[in-house]
Amino acid sequence: MSRLRPSWLRALPLLARPVIRSMPWTTLIFGCLAGTVVLAVVAHSADASHWQLSQAAVRYAFLPAIAALAYVPRAPFRPLTQATPMPAWVGPVGHILLAAPVLALTCWTQLLIMAHTVPAGAKGDLPAVYPLIAQLTGWCALTVAAAVCADRSRYADLGGAVAAPVSLALIALAWYTPEFSKVLVDPPATAHGVAVAWYILVASALALTGAAMRDPWHRYARKRGA
DSSP states (O other): OOOOOHHHHGGGGGGHHHHHHSHHHHHHHHHHHHHHHHHHHHHHHHHHHHOOHHHHHHHHHHHHHHHTTTSSSSOOOHHHHHHOOOOHHHHHHHHHHHHHHHHHHHEEEEEEHHHHHHGGGGGGOOOSSHHHHHHHHHHHHHHHHHHHHHHTTTTTTHHHHHHHHHHHHHHHHHHHHHHHHHHHHHTSSOOHHHHHHHHHHHOOOOOHHHHHHHSSSOOOOOOOOO
């Protein structure tokens, strides 16, 4: 009598440990700390010179975290995934979920560092922060989409080495191209318009990520001798 194939939900706890252990913690934490430390040093100099940091400083400081995120959504234990009833996207999704709190903490810390340089009397005149958060969220979503697409391609072994420059190029394109900057950058766009535009990009990037994760692994055909 044949045994029933176990549900992949029952096998999910078995992959929790490999997902956590295969997570590139060193790369992610180093990338997040690198930008934060540099921002803290610049903020110290700004505080001593009595000038305040702008939101652009936070954007530049977050770029190392973006580059590190490109190495996160990978499934290095491909043979284990194929030998179990687990869907192939479980590993990358687990890595992304583990990286989300680290990125959120990095963003929050960098915003606090920026706010520390603002004089008490000028805090009422600061630009809104929610468009900046939308931009950083959009950067993360674009990076995850690029990394997942690279991981599903024939260049999967390169992983983040392909996804990181692609992500940074997309961010530069959105930031410096006049056709995109008038919608995605504040100013010339309004704060509300920037937030809406970036969250639309987030939804589109997540849809692309989901479609890429459902694509089957590339299997190389081998010719068998007679």
